[in-house]
Every structure is written in C-alpha cells, then in structure tokens.
Amino acid sequence: MTKIQEKIKTAFDQLEEAMKAQQHLDEGKIDEVLALTAQCSKFWRVLDDEHRDFLNAVRFAIEAKMQWK
Structure with a gap:
C-alpha cells in the first residue's frame, strides 16, 4: 500500500468511526466531522x-441532520 493509500484509508476510517458514533449530530463535535x-x-x-458514494452520503447526513445507520 502506498503512502497516499494509507492516508486515504486512515482518513476514511476516522470519518466512518465518527459517523457511527453520531458525532455529526453533536454540536460540540460537528467541527471535527x-x-x-x-x-x-x-x-x-x-x-x-465506493469512497465517493460514502462521502456524498456523509454530506447528506450532515446537512439533513440524520442518524447514521
């Protein structure tokens, strides 16, 4: 795995964990998300x-203030 692929994987893993924890609905943690x-x-x-679809879904969930499932 190249360095750029590692950076992408790390960033997406962190974003996925934040979304699963519903941090996008927390006013104190929305900036982090x-x-x-x-x-x-x-x-x-x-x-x-797949990654582009995931990002679009994250953006939609943030904008609509929907729970992540």
Whole structure:
C-alpha cells in the first residue's frame, strides 16, 4: 500500500468511526466531522466510486441532520 493509500484509508476510517458514533449530530463535535470530511474530500480525484458514494452520503447526513445507520 502506498503512502497516499494509507492516508486515504486512515482518513476514511476516522470519518466512518465518527459517523457511527453520531458525532455529526453533536454540536460540540460537528467541527471535527466537517474537518474529517474535508480531509477525505481532498483526495476526490483518486477515489473510487465506493469512497465517493460514502462521502456524498456523509454530506447528506450532515446537512439533513440524520442518524447514521
């Protein structure tokens, strides 16, 4: 695994854990989730469809203030 792939995996793992913990619904932790989303988004050009779909779902859940399931 290349360094960039490791960075992407780490960032997406952190974002996934934050979403599972419903941190996007917590006013005190939303900034952390938004920062993780931005960190993942910077790799958009090299992401596969699965990662892009995940990011779009995260953005939708944040905007709609929906629980992550």
